[in-house]
Amino acid sequence: MYGVSKITSEQNILLTTFPGAQYSAQSLAEHLEVFARAGIVVDMICQSAPRGTAVDFSFTTSYDNFTRVMQALPAAAKAHPPLVSGGYSKINLFGEEMVTSCGVAARALSALAQAGIEIVLITTSDLDISLLIRQQDEDTALQVLQAAFSLA
Numbered sequence: 553m554y555g556v557s558k559i560t561s562e563q564n565i566l567l568t569t570f571p572g573a574q575y576s577a578q579s580l581a582e583h584l585e586v587f588a589r590a591g592i593v594v595d596m597i598c599q600s601a602p603r604g605t606a607v608d609f610s611f612t613t614s615y616d617n618f619t620r621v622m623q624a625l626p627a628a629a630k631a632h633p634p635l636v637s638g639g640y641s642k643i644n645l646f647g648e649e650m651v652t653s654c655g656v657a658a659r660a661l662s663a664l665a666q667a668g669i670e671i672v673l674i675t676t677s678d679l680d681i682s683l684l685i686r687q688q689d690e691d692t693a694l695q696v697l698q699a700a701f702s703l704a
Contacts, residue, residue: 555653556660556701558646561690564615565640567672568625572632573609575602579630580609586628592617596642596675596682606631610673612642612684640672641690643697645681657681663700669693 573579580599587594596612613621615638625634650656657674660681664671669692673684685693698704 554659554701555650555656556645556647556697556703557649558644559694559697559701559703560644560646561694562642562644563687563690564638565612565642565684565687566615566618566621566636566638567610567612567640567684568621569608569610569635570628570630570632571608571635572606573630575605575607580607583609583628583630584611586624587611587613587621590620590624592620592624596673596684598673598675612640612673639687640684641687641693643683643685643690643693645683645697645701646679648679650680651678659700660697663696664693667692667696669696 570583573583584594592613594611594613598610600608618638621636628634645660661671669685669689671683671685675682
């Protein structure tokens with residue numbers, strides 16, 4: 553089990569990235585408020601470490617929101633044009649024991665690497681790890697992760 557008790561997946565995920573966004577909580581809030589006003593539920597919000605006054609930040613949403621995302625982008629685009637891409641799946645590793653388990657992420661990433669699966673985005677909390685991967689890799693990813701965490 554190694555801290556993970558459940559693995560789930562979700563298909564048809566859309567990734568939106570803002571490269572070179574202004575490094576400030578206000579700027580990030582303004583970006584996200586545009587999508588909130590458009591009624592778009594965002595998930596997997598991820599920010600890079602700052603580079604001077606800039607950061608890259610991304611979020612995911614269901615591909616069902618594609619049209620609304622595209623309509624909202626002009627209001628959210630600031631310094632650099634955003635990047636939008638689809639064809640992803642989100643894999644969730646969950647376990648209450650993750651809080652006290654060492655090496656959960658290392659085990660997951662190693663299993664995926666050995667299967668040749670690239671990770672596009674990672675977010676974590678105390679109880680889960682969310683991994684964004686290419687949708688065509690979903691079945692293999694689920695198999696190798698279930699084996700790696702003795703859930704198969």
